[in-house]
Amino acid sequence: MSSTTLHRTGQGPMYNETLYDTVLDAVSRLHGVPPTPLHRPVFRGREKQLLAECIDSNFVSSVGAMVSEFEEAVARFVGARFAVATVNGTAALHVALMLAGVQRGDEVLSQALTFIATCNALAYTGAHPVFVDVDKDTLGMSPDALRRFLEANVRVREGVAWNIATGRRISACVPMHTFGFPARIAEISQICADYSIPLVEDAAESLGSWVGERHTGTFGRLATLSFNGNKIITTGGGGMIVTDDEVLARRAKHLTTTAKVPHLYEFVHDEVGYNYRLPNLNAALGCAQMEKLSTMLVVKADIANGYREMLAASGLTVVDGLPGTTPNYWLNAVLFGSLRERDEFLEYSNSKGVMARPVWRLMSRLPMYSGCQNDGLENSKWLEERVVNLPSSVPEARFGGLEA
Template sequence: MNSEELVAFIRDIYSTNEFIPLHAPTFNGNESRYVQETIDSTFVSSVGKFVDDFEKKIEALTGTKKAVATVNGTAALHTALYMAGVRAGDIVITQALTFVATCNALYHMGAEPAFVDVSPESLGLCPKALDSFLSEHAEVNNGECFLKSSQKRIRAVVPMHTFGHPVELDEIIDVCRRWSLSLVEDAAESLGSYYKGKHTGCFGDFGALSFNGNKIITTGGGGIVLCSTAESGSRAKYITTTAKVPHAYEFFHDEAGFNYRMPNINAALGCAQMESLESFLKAKRQLAEYYLEFFTGSECQFVSEPTYARSNYWLNAVICPDESSREQLLKETNEMGVMTRPIWKLMHRLPMYQNALRDSLEQSELIESRLVNLPSSPVVNR
């Protein structure tokens, strides 16, 4: 791969000779107006119309029964796991090829991750690897799944839709059903992504979205719990708002809840961003097409959406032929002022998760050694 040609190509797309970040937020709508409205109203914290409006916008887009806004994506995932029944001492199966927040949510609940390999098509949890892992390590007794070696309960499976590319959900759902496991989707990166026409995050018992500054839309910091029933949504809302029993003036809390409420000022930003989401998605698909055309016939393989899905192409990526070419590409592009990044270190390489149970992770390690993320900010009205 000729790094100079790639840099010139990217600079032409973004029409700049300045530094090009990996993914910057785009503000070209009502963001300032809505945020100023919250300031003028003084309702900048957890009470205000924009929180309700933002939740309704997400419900309309995704088709979920109830969306519950939280302060960040990790809080959304923590809440989703808690609502799915995960408790201290439980095992939760996920992928090692993920952002650390997936595992940190488990760590702070006192639960333990177990790592299963990913599919080369989706870069997300592989259903065949999941089934093989369970066949080797698990058993079902009285409707619950347990680790054979220790009899610890295996409570849930958490696939992550890597870079917005949906995993093979039908197959994963089938495995979860046969092994009596809850499905919680880490959909942090996949707002606007669809699996066979249905929005990601809406297939499991719960899903979690993120609206960090580098996501396809942002609330500054924020997340959403996607709930499969209205009843579970009401419960999630209650838990995330400190489990306060409604009263005109008294403060009484009947259980230990979470203070995970999204502030109104953040939701105002999100409402404005949602008005631009369609244009963002269109621009990101166009950008992915540019990259696909550029890399066609080269030694690097562009990561395209799976055949069964429509991806938001949150972060574009290429798979280099080997680790040395990956290192060269990373070094040269960054030296020329175009930000590229390797994928995250696999979770079992981090000190706090190095002893977690895992399978061979063959595909995960191959992808880790060869993948490069490319600038992916949407170019609106190019």
Template sequence: MFDALIGFIREQYRTNDFIPLHAPVFQGNEKKYVLETVDSTFVSSVGAFVDRFENDMAAYTGSPRAVATVNGTAALHVSLLLAGVKPGDLVLTQPLTFVATCNAIAYCGAEPVFIDVDRHTLGLSPTALEAWLEESAYLDPEGVCRTKAGGQVLRACLPMHTFGHPVELDELVRVCARWNLALVEDAAESLGSLYKGRHTGTFGCVGTLSFNGNKIITTGGGGMILAGEALGVRAKHITTTAKKAHPYEYVHDEVGYNYRLPNLNAALGCAQLESLEAFIASKRALAASYEAFFQGRSAQFVLEPEGCRSNYWLNAIICEDLEQRDALLLASNASGVMTRPIWRLMTHLPTFADSLRGDLSNALWLEERVVNLPSSVLPEPSI
């Protein structure tokens, strides 16, 4: 299968050169908008393109407010603060994620609690979440969710839409409402992904996006907070060093963060957003080709969950076992076709090795089997 897969990938990208996992595509107004920004001299955190990028992203996602940040991790940090996470709190999340999800929890002085994932979404399982809460938590007389063992406050739930595939949001919303947990969505990988027709990142009290260089659109580095009107206003305030408006005085009314996205980066983002639907169409066509290739083969292609539109940010397969996974990684990378395993579980990292957790059987099973395949936007047909 390995030689056939490598050949198939090379056919998709029409090259014998090195094929990366995911590369950015600049085919529209990127240079034009960036040069406009340079000519304006407004290249830092104030400028027309920052405002435009926020407004365009709010319109695209259907979020009342969108607040641009310097990166996705900063967006996560502030979103958890907006959700009320305090030092000593616990935040329920998944062990199968990029480390930024858990780093943002640590920035708040809080700790993660790791709950298993579903195999069909690769994201946080509402069933596993509810089971853990039933066994390990209770609501105190004030309605605060606490652990039975030590009485620690369980403040929020932080799912991540893995590789652009939405988690089971209806059920997560229900479980969080029952247990008075703030739902914060890590939608870093799922720009353009829809759950029952609604954009990911808009189901909880707040959601986040990432525009890192490897995402479906990029600002070089950047992120976005999606929130309602009141939280959106507050997000903009504390990400702008909590500076109060004044013609010339420096007045800061609380601890703030220098997290605003520079206008120069936002200019790139505005141009990229103009191409987003075309990028999604290309990536979904590539996913359909991968799906067809793996029909009848031993590895299983990861499909979007039922009722969802995934952006297929990173295409993924589930190998038969660890031996097949490692053999594929070795053969493909040796041939100049980049593939990667899924992340190591957060519980295997020294920083989070002692964190509370439920049964993680699915996450452990997936950790040994999932491989990401090249997923860049396909080259345009030659004329």
């Protein structure tokens, strides 16, 4: 690392102010003076116009033209045949897991380095999470770790994968494209096929991320997206199930619409369903947001390039995509040298109005998931102590190019 200036106030922490100020200077040059949010939404297109049209139409709930338009726009963009809009990404993943065949008492392979929604959706099905490690360069599930775990613990009998340590069926694998950086999903997909395990991609953070010319979320039977208020585009709250399977798509729409049998006036429901459909008002936001997604992606790539250039001599590792991939750079991430350095920077930056954040606490360290089987999670633990997300919003100076 380059020259350092250490500063101690009383008995407080010893700050590496030269390094930390270098990072804050990069944030300031990209995003302006503090306060600086981590990621804010941008409403600079037709959002108000389309919301007004919804209100005028009286269709503001889960029935309305905007829902279908939003689904079609997302399906076209990612290259999937079908998309089904839901109230949030967690609901989308819950139903996607059910559609993949996950049942109570099963096991689902996933990663401990993820947002809580991934594990909660698994828990809603009554399944048990099993955590395999991630790669340091993608922050997503490691295919090498996945194969090692399967070779040591799983046997396939009559087309079903069984965990020989627990006696449970493994009914799905859910990798996550962390912060929009594509995991080694093609390798993961092949491994899952080798072991007859359905692949469900948690692509909540990766709308606009590509592996070659193929969008994330199109490698498995199903995938899910999120449009939460902090995502690259937002519907306020919202999610999406995408698939190429028409049968699964129809069933997704049925289950998320309280399993109501279509009828002109009767209310008949043929199974336990969920009130998970996205309201038309939220879909109106989504339609307007999709109109500027391509431009947003260009701006996001520029922000990432700015961080890489300005922090090149800092000694920090700036997380980037794998060769051959195009991340959406939803959240930019850097790796500090140690847990102490990470925490000192977080205290320093937030005290100055810069909203930097650590990566999530590992799922395996949360009380409700602490007893889940895992493979040691060496990389996950290493990353947990070092990853920091830097402000990644579209700067106000770039708003002009986003207006309709």
